[in-house]
Structures are given as structure tokens and as C-alpha cells.
Amino acid sequence: MASIKDVAAGAGVSVATVSRVLNDHPSVSADARARVLAAVDALGYRPNAVARSLRTDQTRTLGLVISDVLNPYFTELARSVEEEARALGYSVVIGNADERPDLQDHHVRTLLDRRIDGLLVSPTDGGSPLMLDTVRAGTPMVFVDRWIPGVDVPVVRADGRAAVRDLVAHLHGLGHRRLAIIAGPAATTTGSERVEAFRDALREYGLPLPDAYIGQGDFQAASGRRVTEEFLDLAEPPEAVFAADNLMALGALDAVRARGLRVPDDIALAAFDDIPWFVHTDPPVTAIAQPTPELGRAAVRAVVDRIEGRPPRSVTLPATLVVRRSCGEPPAPDTRQANVTQRSNP
Amino acid sequence: MASIKDVAAGAGVSVATVSRVLNDHPSVSADARARVLAAVDALGYRPNAVARSLRTDQTRTLGLVISDVLNPYFTELARSVEEEARALGYSVVIGNADERPDLQDHHVRTLLDRRIDGLLVSPTDGGSPLMLDTVRAGTPMVFVDRWIPGVDVPVVRADGRAAVRDLVAHLHGLGHRRLAIIAGPAATTTGSERVEAFRDALREYGLPLPDAYIGQGDFQAASGRRVTEEFLDLAEPPEAVFAADNLMALGALDAVRARGLRVPDDIALAAFDDIPWFVHTDPPVTAIAQPTPELGRAAVRAVVDRIEGRPPRSVTLPATLVVRRSCGEPPAPDTRQANVTQRSNP
DNA sequence: CCTCCTCGTGGAATCGATTACATGCACCTG
DNA sequence: CAGGTGCATGTAATCGATTCCACGAGGAGG
Numbered sequence: 177m178a179s180i181k182d183v184a185a186g187a188g189v190s191v192a193t194v195s196r197v198l199n200d201h202p203s204v205s206a207d208a209r210a211r212v213l214a215a216v217d218a219l220g221y222r223p224n225a226v227a228r229s230l231r232t233d234q235t236r237t238l239g240l241v242i243s244d245v246l247n248p249y250f251t252e253l254a255r256s257v258e259e260e261a262r263a264l265g266y267s268v269v270i271g272n273a274d275e276r277p278d279l280q281d282h283h284v285r286t287l288l289d290r291r292i293d294g295l296l297v298s299p300t301d302g303g304s305p306l307m308l309d310t311v312r313a314g315t316p317m318v319f320v321d322r323w324i325p326g327v328d329v330p331v332v333r334a335d336g337r338a339a340v341r342d343l344v345a346h347l348h349g350l351g352h353r354r355l356a357i358i359a360g361p362a363a364t365t366t367g368s369e370r371v372e373a374f375r376d377a378l379r380e381y382g383l384p385l386p387d388a389y390i391g392q393g394d395f396q397a398a399s400g401r402r403v404t405e406e407f408l409d410l411a412e413p414p415e416a417v418f419a420a421d422n423l424m425a426l427g428a429l430d431a432v433r434a435r436g437l438r439v440p441d442d443i444a445l446a447a448f449d450d451i452p453w454f455v456h457t458d459p460p461v462t463a464i465a466q467p468t469p470e471l472g473r474a475a476v477r478a479v480v481d482r483i484e485g486r487p488p489r490s491v492t493l494p495a496t497l498v499v500r501r502s503c504g505e506p507p508a509p510d511t512r513q514a515n516v517t518q519r520s521n522p
Numbered sequence: 523m524a525s526i527k528d529v530a531a532g533a534g535v536s537v538a539t540v541s542r543v544l545n546d547h548p549s550v551s552a553d554a555r556a557r558v559l560a561a562v563d564a565l566g567y568r569p570n571a572v573a574r575s576l577r578t579d580q581t582r583t584l585g586l587v588i589s590d591v592l593n594p595y596f597t598e599l600a601r602s603v604e605e606e607a608r609a610l611g612y613s614v615v616i617g618n619a620d621e622r623p624d625l626q627d628h629h630v631r632t633l634l635d636r637r638i639d640g641l642l643v644s645p646t647d648g649g650s651p652l653m654l655d656t657v658r659a660g661t662p663m664v665f666v667d668r669w670i671p672g673v674d675v676p677v678v679r680a681d682g683r684a685a686v687r688d689l690v691a692h693l694h695g696l697g698h699r700r701l702a703i704i705a706g707p708a709a710t711t712t713g714s715e716r717v718e719a720f721r722d723a724l725r726e727y728g729l730p731l732p733d734a735y736i737g738q739g740d741f742q743a744a745s746g747r748r749v750t751e752e753f754l755d756l757a758e759p760p761e762a763v764f765a766a767d768n769l770m771a772l773g774a775l776d777a778v779r780a781r782g783l784r785v786p787d788d789i790a791l792a793a794f795d796d797i798p799w800f801v802h803t804d805p806p807v808t809a810i811a812q813p814t815p816e817l818g819r820a821a822v823r824a825v826v827d828r829i830e831g832r833p834p835r836s837v838t839l840p841a842t843l844v845v846r847r848s849c850g851e852p853p854a855p856d857t858r859q860a861n862v863t864q865r866s867n868p
Numbered sequence: 869c870c871t872c873c874t875c876g877t878g879g880a881a882t883c884g885a886t887t888a889c890a891t892g893c894a895c896c897t898g
Numbered sequence: 899c900a901g902g903t904g905c906a907t908g909t910a911a912t913c914g915a916t917t918c919c920a921c922g923a924g925g926a927g928g
Contacts, residue, residue, distance in 0.1 A: 227884035573914035
């Protein structure tokens with residue numbers, strides 16, 4: 177592979193001049209520039225990013241550690257992150273934590289070793305020592321979707337409280353009174369927060385949220401299946417189940433179908449995170465949609481602000497309820513409430 | 523950030539000794555080793571991978587350029603690739619081409635600039651000059667899923683011919699005679715190959731495949747929708763549609779529903795690539811399943827073989843038909859054929 | 869007791885870039 | 899015409915590791 181020395185030799189100049197041309201430094205003669213460019217072309221020379229990074233102490237790379245690549249929500253997030261980063265001249269290295277704190281630490285460590293310029297994380301837990309040290313060391317970092325309480329890092333996320341309230345109103349309006357939730361890990365903010373929002377909304381309607389109706393999941397399909405089976409085994413099973421993410425909703429669907437029961441006739445189902453497939457499931461699933469691409473873009477802008485010395489800002493965007501058929505017949509259009517979107521086709 | 527010099531100073535030895543300890547070179551005294559390790563610990567030292575890469579000319583990183591991150595098939599592939607790579611001590615940098623040759627080239631170039639040790643590609647086109655140059659330059663490379671004909675690079679993929687034949691048998695058995703296909707881009711092997719397999723299988727049953735029944739898609743949902751609308755507008759619409767990937771099947775489902783028609787009563791649907799959601803769509807979709815995780819693992823082993831000087835092998839694994847309800851009532855269990863799997867729940 | 873190995877260690881070159889500093893030349897100004 | 903200014907360029911240090919080579923100490927063998 178040709179190096180800057182080869183180019184210098186080919187153009188009959190010093191490596192310094194070649195470097196100046198490459199970084200378009202003003203003080204290079206037109207003649208020298210032309211010869212260098214010709215040599216670059218002839219040799220098919222491309223600067224070695226590794227060497228450049230070592231010298232300049234910046235890699236123009238962002239690390240993104242997500243909780244689960246198989247979750248379409250995170251996949252969409254990753255896509256928008258990469259897109260925005262590319263627009264700003266950064267590359268993205270994705271690490272998939274698979275909801276495992278140890279894997280998350282592994283990726284953080286690897287990314288740090290690679291000297292990425294900034295880190296985007298949606299933490300799978302309450303903050304490992306490594307994560308805390310990383311923040312303390314001053315690594316530019318931003319939390320996306322989930323965050324770690326008490327850590328001074330900007331957070332980019334969607335606020336689902338209003339949408340959860342809309343959902344409970346929707347369920348209540350359809351006559352459901354026994355409402356249950358499949359929660360995510362309590363160590364994650366989205367895990368506990370969605371339960372809180374749900375509990376608060378229920379209180380507004382004077383409905384209880386007994387412990388038996390709070391199933392402990394881990395954001396993966398299998399746990400949604402397990403929890404739903406437990407719900408169905410109760411003496412008094414819930415009339416409606418709210419899954420805190422889309423994969424657990426998939427698992428719930430599995431469990432319901434395995435019992436030979438039907439959604440929404442036998443049990444209603446709703447999910448946090450909307451995905452294209454929910455339009456075509458049997459039945460179409462009512463879900464809370466996050467402005468995922470916007471979140472990704474905002475997160476990238478926040479880290480890059482931090483990296484380039486500007487003050488980064490936390491961003492919170494609203495999530496919205498998308499009513500479909502999985503909770504029962506949707507209300508007639510004229511009775512529908514503000515912030516409740518009615519969608520049939522994408 | 524502490525460097526090897528700081529460690530050397532802390533341990534009272536030279537940087538050479540520190541390096542030897544870190545790479546556990548045999549000739550270091552127990553005493554020196556202990557002091558170095560203590561200093562490493564005290565400083566929280568981590569070797570700078572950038573510097574190490576520059577010197578050793580290897581990054582222990584693999585590049586993976588996939589056609590579309592939003593496609594669950596590629597997402598699953600990416601996951602297994604990362605997993606196997608990690609097991610072998612490599613990191614993976616993913617580039618998402620979004621089915622765009624220009625983006626694909628962008629990622630290949632960036633990855634090459636970063637001096638990744640090897641490249642895994644599922645090409646979105648017939649081979650750009652850059653791609654060809656990269657192969658010619660001797661960069662360890664392996665094609666996954668799709669490949670570029672005439673290029674001497676190992677290919678890891680699934681062979682769907684037998685499964686396509688099984689699918690046509692299944693459709694024929696259900697009485698369907700007018701069969702159409704939503705193809706992928708002709709520039710991709712999976713685009714043209716699946717059409718070929720479909721055409722060959724139809725021939726075995728004496729069925730024609732008129733041009734009007736070959737819709738040109740691009741592996742994305744929108745094109746599946748468009749092509750399906752065109753099919754439905756025909757004077758004699760097909761009785762069954764085979765989508766060459768899962769996203770186009772999603773689009774087809776959209777189009778059918780938008781017309782107020784039903785699958786499979788009004789039109790049958792099948793897809794290449796099975797995904798968990800197909801169990802829960804309305805109706806559950808009959809699909810051809812690839813051994814995706816195995817493909818990812820095999821691909822990684824192939825590039826790593828190449829990187830580490832062993833001869834890499836191409837790998838072809840069989841795909842299998844998974845019958846669900848989207849083509850009509852499945853045959854009674856006793857009439858089902860070899861290689862045809864019947865699945866209801868995952 | 870001298871020579872030769874082996875072992876542990878440090879010095880210094882090296883990877884491929886960037887960049888501070890020095891140099892030489894042309895041109896402008898008083 | 900002397901001196902100053904500014905531009906184009908080259909030399910060399912530097913980033914943080916790895917690794918070749920040299921060197922001294924100590925043990926084995928003749």
C-alpha cells in the first residue's frame with residue numbers, strides 16, 4: 177500500500193508538502209499541488225487513517241453501544257445515527273450488548289482502546305464501574321433512549337408519559353379494567369419509567385396495579401412469552417397487557433396464540449415502540465411510537481457538540497400513541513382524543 | 523490518558539520491557555513483570571490500539587458491509603458475524619449500504635482507510651471499480667449472501683433452489699397456477715438467482731412465467747408495494763406472489779390490504795427469508811428460511827482463514843421451506859414432503 | 869580461569885502521518 | 899540598496915506502540 181513517502185517521491189517534493197496538499201493548507205504552490213495530486217492519482221494513494229489518528233489524536237469515529245441489534249427500534253436508531261454521523265464527517269462503530277452488562281462493558285472497553293472520539297450508549301444496566309470511570313475520565317458521551325441516573329451526561333430520549341396516559345385512557349374507554357404490564361429490567365430507566373408512567377396513569381382512573389400484574393421481563397421476546405403465560409395462569413388474568421417494548425410484545429403474542437386464545441377478544445395487547453410489522457400482525461398492534469430517527473440525529477449532534485467543544489444539550493421528544501386493533505375496536509373517529517393518532521397503513 | 527511511557531516510568535523499567543510484559547514475551551523476570559503489572563493497574567493503563575495497529579499493521583478488525591440494516595435478515599447476519607468475530611478476537615465495523623452502490627463504495631473506502639484486516643460484503647450491485655480494485659489489491663474479502671460473478675472471492679451463502687422447488691410444489695398442490703415473483707435488482711445474484719430458480723421450478727410443472735409476472739423490485743418494502751399493485755392491476759392478476767425478500771413481502775402485504783383484499787383467499791403470498799414476525803402476521807407467511815447464524819459464522823471463519831494465511835473456503839448451505847398459511851390451507855401432515863418443515867410456533 | 873551461552877534488559881529504529889521551526893528566495897519599501 | 903515581509907518548501911520531532919540489536923551478568927563447560 178502506497179504511503180505518503182511514495183507520493184512525495186513520485187511528485188518530487190517532501191512529505192510535508194504532500195501533507196499540506198492533502199489537508200489543503202494554503203501555502204502550497206499551484207505547481208507543487210498539481211504534481212502531488214497527479215502522484216496521488218497515479219499511485220491510488222489513500223492516507224492511512226490509523227497513522228493520522230495517532231498523530232492528531234482523533235479518529236473521527238463515534239462508538240454506539242446499543243442494547244440489542246435484533247430489536248427493530250435500535251436498528252432504526254443505529255441507522256439514523258450512522259446517517260447523521262456520516263453527514264458530519266464521522267464514522268460509527270456499533271457494539272451490540274444483547275442486553276448483557278458484561279458485553280456492554282466489553283464493547284465500551286474495545287471502543288475506548290480504539291480511541292473513538294465520542295460514545296453513544298443506551299445502557300443495559302445501572303452503570304458499571306467502567307462506565308462511570310469513562311464518564312469521569314471526560315470521554316465525550318451521550319445517553320440515548322435509556323440513561324443512568326445521577327451521572328452527568330446529556331440524555332437524548334423520548335418521553336412516553338403522555339402517550340402512556342393516552343393508552344390507559346384508550347384501554348379504559350374500551351372497558352378494560354384489569355391492566356397489566358410486562359416491564360423491562362428495573363436497572364434500566366426505560367424499564368422502571370414505563371412502569372411508573374403506567375401506574376400513575378392507572379391511578380388517574382382509580383385503577384390499581386397489583387404486583388401480580390407487573391411482570392418482570394428483560395426486553396427480549398422469550399421473557400414476554402414467559403410473563404404472559406404467568407399472567408394467563410392467574411386466577412384472575414388481566415384483560416389487557418402492555419409490553420414495555422416490541423420484542424416482549426412479540427413474545428406475548430406467541431404465548432397467547434400458544435394457548436389458543438385471541439387478541440383482542442380474550443386479552444388486549446399494546447406495546448411500547450412502534451415498528452412497521454405491527455401494521456400486519458394479527459391483529460395490528462396498538463403501540464407507542466417514538467420519533468426514532470430524530471432521536472438518533474439529536475444524539476449524534478449532542479456528542480459531536482461535546483467533541484468539538486460546544487456545550488451539548490439533552491433532548492426530550494414526545495412519543496405518541498398509535499391506535500390499531502389489538503385492544504379492541506378503536507373508538508369512532510369523532511371521539512378520539514388529542515395526541516392519539518389513528519393509522520391503518522404506513 | 524496514560525501511555526506505555528508512564529507505565530515504564532512507574533515500574534522503573536524501559537518501555538521495551540513493558541511491551542514485553544503486555545505481549546507476554548517469555549524473557550521477562552518475574553520481578554519486572556510484577557512491577558509492570560502493578561503500574562498498569564495503578565494507572566488504569568490500556569494500550570493504544572491505534573498506535574499498536576500502526577506498528578503491527580493489523581487492526582484485528584473486520585469490516586462488514588451489508589445491504590440494508592433495516593432488513594431483519596441482515597441484522598441477524600450482522601449479529602452472528604459480530605459474535606463469531608469476537609470469539610476469534612476480532613471487532614466488527616458495520617457499514618450499511620441501504621441498497622445504494624454509492625453508499626456501499628463509501629463504506630468500503632472508509633473501512634479500507636481504517637486498514638481493517640478483512641472485509642465481508644453482500645454486494646448491492648455487480649461490482650464497482652473500487653470493489654474490483656480492492657479484490658485485486660489482495661484485501662482479504664469474502665462475499666456473504668450475494669456475490670459478484672467472475673470475481674475470485676470465497677462466497678458464503680444459502681442455496682435456495684431446492685426450497686424454491688418445494689415452494690412451487692406447495693403452491694401447485696394448493697391449486698395455484700398463475701404464479702408471479704417480485705424480484706430483487708438484476709445486478710445482485712440473489713436478485714436474478716431467485717427468479718431463475720422460480721422459473722426452473724415452474725417449468726417442471728409446465729407452468730409459464732410471463733414477463734408481466736416478473737416484477738422488478740429493489741429488496742425494499744416500497745418496491746414490493748408498487749409491484750404488487752401492478753400485479754393486481756393486470757387483466758389476469760396472479761393467484762400467488764413470491765417476494766424475493768421479507769421487506770418486499772411486507773410491502774406486498776401493505777398493497778393487498780390497501781385494496782381491501784385478503785391473503786390467501788384473494789391472493790397467496792410467500793417470501794424468501796424467514797423472520798420471527800412472519801409467525802404473527804395476518805396471515806402467518808410461508809417463507810424460505812436461511813440458516814442465517816451459520817452463514818455469519820462461516821463467513822467470519824472464511825475471512826479470518828484468509829487473513830491468517832489459511833486457504834479460505836466457499837460455503838453453501840441449504841435453505842428450507844417453512845409452510846404457514848399465506849398460500850392457503852397447508853396440506854395435511856401425512857401428505858407433506860421431504861424438506862418441507864411445518865412450523866406454527868417458534 | 870577463560871570462553872561461550874543464555875537471559876533479562878535498555879536503546880533506538882520504525883510504522884505513516886502532522887506540524888513547529890528553519891531556510892531561501894522574491895519582492896516591497898524607505 | 900539595505901532591510902523587512904511573506905511565501906513555498908524542507909528538516910526533523912512527535913504520537914504510542916513493537917521489535918531488532920547490543921550489552922552486561924551469571925552459569926556451564928573445557
